[in-house]
Amino acid sequence: xxxxxxxxxxxxxxxxxxxxxxxxxxxxxxxxxxxxxxxxxxxxxxxxxxxxxxxxxxxxxxxxxxxxxxxxxxxxxxxxxxxxxxxxxxxxxxxxxxxxxxxxxxxxxxxxxxxxxxxxxxx
Amino acid sequence: xxxxxxxxxxxxxxxxxxxxxxxxxxxxxxxxxxxxxxxxxxxxxxxxxxxxxxxxxxxxxxxxxxxxxxxxxxxxxxxxxxxxxxxxxxxxxxxxxxxxxxxxxxxxxxxxxxxxxxxxxxxxxxxxxxxxxxxxxxxxxxxxxxxxxxxxxxxxxxxxxxxxxxxxxxxxxxxxxx
Numbered sequence: 001x002x003x004x005x006x007x008x009x010x011x012x013x014x015x016x017x018x019x020x021x022x023x024x025x026x027x028x029x030x031x032x033x034x035x036x037x038x039x040x041x042x043x044x045x046x047x048x049x050x051x052x053x054x055x056x057x058x059x060x061x062x063x064x065x066x067x068x069x070x071x072x073x074x075x076x077x078x079x080x081x082x083x084x085x086x087x088x089x090x091x092x093x094x095x096x097x098x099x100x101x102x103x104x105x106x107x108x109x110x111x112x113x114x115x116x117x118x119x120x121x122x123x
Numbered sequence: 124x125x126x127x128x129x130x131x132x133x134x135x136x137x138x139x140x141x142x143x144x145x146x147x148x149x150x151x152x153x154x155x156x157x158x159x160x161x162x163x164x165x166x167x168x169x170x171x172x173x174x175x176x177x178x179x180x181x182x183x184x185x186x187x188x189x190x191x192x193x194x195x196x197x198x199x200x201x202x203x204x205x206x207x208x209x210x211x212x213x214x215x216x217x218x219x220x221x222x223x224x225x226x227x228x229x230x231x232x233x234x235x236x237x238x239x240x241x242x243x244x245x246x247x248x249x250x251x252x253x254x255x256x257x258x259x260x261x262x263x264x265x266x267x268x269x270x271x272x273x274x275x276x277x278x279x280x281x282x283x284x285x286x287x288x289x290x291x292x293x294x295x296x297x298x299x300x301x
Contacts, residue, residue: 015153015258028223029258032249057256059156 005038008050012037013062021064155256155275162189162264162272163254170221170229170243177218177244179270186296188217188289189264190240190280191252193224194232196260202279203236209285210239215293219243222252222260265289267296 009023014030022030022037033054040050054062066072157163166178190206192199210217219240221229226245233243246252255264265274274292276284 018150029249032253036250036253056156057253058258059153059256061153 001041004047005034005041008037008041008047009034011051011064012054013064015058015062151259152277153258155272155277157256157264157272158275159271159273162266162270163251165244165246165251165254167220167244167246167251170219170226170233170245173226173245177242182216182218182266183270184268186215186265186267186293187241188215189220189255189266190217191220191222191255191257191260191262191264192243193222193260194228195224196222198279199261200236202261202281203239205280205282205285206239207237209280214290215297216241220251220255220257221245222257223247223249263289265292265296 006023010021012022012033014020014022014025014027014033016027016029017025020027020030022033036053037050040053045053051063060066060072066075068076162179164179166176168174168176192202206217217240219242221243223246229243229245233240249257255262259277261279263276263280264272267273273296274288276288280289
């Protein structure tokens with residue numbers, strides 16, 4: 001029972017100090033919500049019922065682990081999409097490099113370079 | 124310059140736009156899931172008449188404001204003159220939800236700063252506050268005649284919030300009057 005309550009409290013965000021769970025927070029509201037969680041569990045409610053109770057009142061924001069639904073798809077799939085885009089870019093670059101034709105060399109510049117190298121060898 | 128050289132700059136610009144939008148938003152304002160839902164029922168003692176509870180059903184048929192306040196809340200002090208002024212216009216009743224406060228402190232506070240409330244009800248242990256998803260006082264709910272929450276203001280009501288958010292909705296709900 002105590003373990004269950006603690007586990008739940010770690011998944012619920014404190015609305016006042018948003019980067020803490022209500023388990024960590026000593027804010028007044030967090031204390032009230034912890035009391036609420038424990039009372040509900042003592043009354044025989046399931047973990048899911050407690051979570052639903054909180055979401056009904058405070059929205060998905062209260063959950064540290066946001067549910068997958070249409071409004072959170074970008075959140076869940078965004079990183080994956082970025083990885084795919086990066087991979088595609090990498091593959092594209094590799095393919096391009098392999099099939100690339102060497103750039104045409106300016107014959108006069110080449111001749112000059114050879115001359116310079118030859119000069120250096122002589123000295 | 125090759126167009127390719129502009130790509131990092133373009134990415135930077137996109138980033139700047141996102142960050143700029145981010146700056147204009149307040150992460151402390153969490154959209155309430157209760158908007159357009161029935162207001163949670165309550166039955167709470169009134170501050171002035173502890174033996175006469177006020178219930179949600181008592182407000183049926185009225186468009187009204189539920190304003191969550193406490194004497195320990197500094198922002199409520201900023202908001203209070205706006206409410207006092209607004210109450211004088213008699214547009215709609217304001218019910219105060221005195222949240223996790225001491226009765227004597229609350230009464231002294233109203234005496235000192237004026238009482239804009241039709242009545243104040245006492246939520247001493249904050250349970251009704253939890254039902255309404257209250258997490259930062261002051262908060263204000265606009266509730267319609269059918270008992271549905273139509274708007275929630277998180278943080279103090281300012282004259283601007285009244286004019287832009289609350290009054291247009293009140294006019295709509297009361298069919299043009301007010």
